[in-house]
Amino acid sequence: MFARCTLRALAHESRLASFRALVVAGPDGLAAGDIAQQLGVSPSSLSFHLKDLSYAGLVSARQDGRFIFYSANFDAMTGLIGFLTENCCEGETCSVSAASKRSR
Numbered sequence: 001m002f003a004r005c006t007l008r009a010l011a012h013e014s015r016l017a018s019f020r021a022l023v024v025a026g027p028d029g030l031a032a033g034d035i036a037q038q039l040g041v042s043p044s045s046l047s048f049h050l051k052d053l054s055y056a057g058l059v060s061a062r063q064d065g066r067f068i069f070y071s072a073n074f075d076a077m078t079g080l081i082g083f084l085t086e087n088c089c090e091g092e093t094c095s096v097s098a099a100s101k102r103s104r
Contacts (some may be wrong), residue, residue, distance in 0.1 A: 002079070007080070009053050009056035009058055012049065014041055018035055018070075019053060021039065023072045023074075026071075030070060030071075031067045031068065031069050032070060035050075058076050058077065059072055059073060
């Protein structure tokens with residue numbers, strides 16, 4: 001269930017871009033207004049997408065005065081990467097040649 005929820009949250013272009021920006025920003029995160037400006041999205045649209053990322057456990061929010069700062073949940077990201085790696089290639093060792101053989 002965890003992986004499905006996190007993958008669904010990252011499946012939208014704006015949510016993926018938001019998450020990428022937060023990963024690049026590191027543990028301190030970014031103010032919501034800075035994310036909106038960086039991505040060129042309206043604050044209301046960004047709020048909607050950040051809520052979905054937060055619900056999926058991929059981001060957390062903290063209030064600092066008048067500003068809300070969002071940061072990536074690196075533990076959740078590591079868990080998702082581990083899930084994808086563990087379940088990759090039907091349990092076989094992953095390689096470019098193995099993937100191209102299966103696609104033929």
